[in-house]
Amino acid sequence: MLNYIWLTLILLGTGVAVYSDWRDVSTDRYRNGVGVECTLTQDATPAGTTAGGDVQAGGGTITVVASAYSAAYGEKLNPNLSNLLNLSNTSDLSDLVVRVRFLGAVPTVGDSARVGIEIPVDETTPSLWREIQAAQKTDGFLRATLRGDARGGWTLTPDPVRFVRLNAVTNDGIIRYAKVAVELAIGLIGIMALWLGLMKIAEQAGMVALLSRILRPVTTRLFPDVPPDHPAMGAMLMNISANMLGLANAATPLGLKAMEELNKLNKKVGTATDAMCTFLVINTSSVQLIPATVIAIRAASGSANPTEIIGPVIFATTINTLVGIVAVRLLSKMRIFRRQLEGGKPA
Amino acid sequence: MSGFVDVIQFLSVVAIPALALLIVLTGVFRKVKIYEAFVEGAKEGFTVAVRIIPYLVAMLVAIGIFRAGGAMDILTSILSPITDFIGMPAETLPMALMRPLSGSGALGVMSETFNAHGADSMIGRMVSVMMGSGETTFYVLAVYFGSVGIARTRQAVPAGIIADIVSIVVSVWIVQMVF
Numbered sequence: 260m261l262n263y264i265w266l267t268l269i270l271l272g273t274g275v276a277v278y279s280d281w282r283d284v285s286t287d288r289y290r291n292g293v294g295v296e297c298t299l300t301q302d303a304t305p306a307g308t309t310a311g312g313d314v315q316a317g318g319g320t321i322t323v324v325a326s327a328y329s330a331a332y333g334e335k336l337n338p339n340l341s342n343l344l345n346l347s348n349t350s351d352l353s354d355l356v357v358r359v360r361f362l363g364a365v366p367t368v369g370d371s372a373r374v375g376i377e378i379p380v381d382e383t384t385p386s387l388w389r390e391i392q393a394a395q396k397t398d399g400f401l402r403a404t405l406r407g408d409a410r411g412g413w414t415l416t417p418d419p420v421r422f423v424r425l426n427a428v429t430n431d432g433i434i435r436y437a438k439v440a441v442e443l444a445i446g447l448i449g450i451m452a453l454w455l456g457l458m459k460i461a462e463q464a465g466m467v468a469l470l471s472r473i474l475r476p477v478t479t480r481l482f483p484d485v486p487p488d489h490p491a492m493g494a495m496l497m498n499i500s501a502n503m504l505g506l507a508n509a510a511t512p513l514g515l516k517a518m519e520e521l522n523k524l525n526k527k528v529g530t531a532t533d534a535m536c537t538f539l540v541i542n543t544s545s546v547q548l549i550p551a552t553v554i555a556i557r558a559a560s561g562s563a564n565p566t567e568i569i570g571p572v573i574f575a576t577t578i579n580t581l582v583g584i585v586a587v588r589l590l591s592k593m594r595i596f597r598r599q600l601e602g603g604k605p606a
Numbered sequence: 607m608s609g610f611v612d613v614i615q616f617l618s619v620v621a622i623p624a625l626a627l628l629i630v631l632t633g634v635f636r637k638v639k640i641y642e643a644f645v646e647g648a649k650e651g652f653t654v655a656v657r658i659i660p661y662l663v664a665m666l667v668a669i670g671i672f673r674a675g676g677a678m679d680i681l682t683s684i685l686s687p688i689t690d691f692i693g694m695p696a697e698t699l700p701m702a703l704m705r706p707l708s709g710s711g712a713l714g715v716m717s718e719t720f721n722a723h724g725a726d727s728m729i730g731r732m733v734s735v736m737m738g739s740g741e742t743t744f745y746v747l748a749v750y751f752g753s754v755g756i757a758r759t760r761q762a763v764p765a766g767i768i769a770d771i772v773s774i775v776v777s778v779w780i781v782q783m784v785f
Binding site: 428436450455504509515545549554570576582586 | 610618643651666672677681706720761763765769772780
């Protein structure tokens with residue numbers, strides 16, 4: 260079953276990425292390679308060293324005439340403003356004047372002049388340029404190229420962006436998450452050691468046995484295949500208690516300990532027992548009583564009453580845990596799931 | 607009411623040291639060799655954490671591909687007729703879909719929803735209840751089963767998904783009833 264979910268996630272992710280990149284290409288969404296004519300005024304003080312001793316890149320100011328912009332890109336330079344003023348003619352609007360920073364040597368006017376530039380992006384930047392900047396994934400700057408022409412004018416062409424989604428799948432999806440997974444597991448080592456150590460003390464002090472004895476009427480019904488005094492019972496109870504108190508970083512080590520103990524009762528290697536399935540459903544349905552994180556974020560977001568959701572959360576979580584337990588017990592009686600338990604070599 | 611928030615935040619800070627202290631003191635009282643016992647238990651920490659790495663990589667990379675590819679938006683638009691039918695606002699769908707996949711993703715969706723609609727709006731409350739009553743189902747399944755090398759998960763996955771769906775529907779319903 261996890262096989263299918265895994266496959267679905269991967270296929271849907273890459274499929275949608277390929278489709279949306281193909282759509283971007285076929286509709287020419289980013290207008291790659293389309294330039295706009297502009298004029299350039301270079302700063303009076305050229306690149307060099309400032310009074311403070313910092314090396315300063317060359318800069319200047321670029322002016323794009325509104326009509327030139329709409330001629331190049333087929334959209335108005337400032338659609339929000341023109342809607343607001345109810346103007347039909349874009350040339351009535353102010354032209355675009357932006358500061359730029361040169362990435363290379365300060366260009367001289369002429370045919371061969373060509374330089375990379377960075378343009379700071381803010382809410383006054385035309386929407387297409389903002390989209391391109393977002394796709395370029397730069398830190399608040401639109402990267403573009405300025406080319407000079409024989410008449411002393413300039414053409415500004417944003418650097419092309421291609422395969423935005425597939426790039427995201429590669430970098431933000433595959434490479435980043437593979438790293439995150441290992442970081443998560445490594446980060447677990449310390450907290451695992453801590454709680455498994457404390458658990459051992461609790462075990463030898465008889466606390467776990469006491470907890471198991473108190474809750475025996477419930478646990479023997481929930482996990483009929485697990486002997487009431489088996490260590491698995493104690494570990495599961497500790498895990499569920501930690502979950503109820505919202506101690507997520509204690510719950511995981513205790514839960515994994517419980518799985519290890521449950522696996523000692525497993526008669527078939529690599530196949531989940533009924534008790535494991537029930538235990539997992541209790542874990543995935545969340546039995547947390549006070550959702551502290553949600554309350555903290557509500558408070559931070561200016562809620563007038565951050566805690567008003569506690570009652571509904573307890574209600575919802577109780578219902579879904581009960582439904583989960585009933586579902587797991589009913590499903591365990593189905594033929595396909597029964598058959599997987601039979602035969603095979605013992606664990 | 608802010609006093610109550612303070613109490614809850616105090617409790618969640620104090621719970622872990624208090625529990626650790628309780629366990630250690632009970633150990634002393636029952637004459638357990640606490641230091642030896644702790645170290646003996648703690649030794650297992652490393653092996654368990656390392657054992658889950660391959661399962662974690664497999665699951666998180668698949669979830670990462672799903673999120674980065676933009677499939678969420680497509681699923682939202684496909685599912686919106688169904689959610690309209692049960693009276694669930696379309697704005698809460700990203701949370702419903704993200705909650706079982708990724709804890710940090712769901713936190714992000716919750717903050718975005720609060721920014722767009724306000725924490726005290728109907729949508730904000732529904733999203734809060736979904737966040738509080740749900741779990742990162744697929745992460746838990748991968749890690750727990752992975753730690754003992756179980757590949758045939760039998761009824762655990764369908765039962766977990768049923769519980770998740772119930773959690774979403776009940777969250778929407780209870781918020782409409784209470785507020």
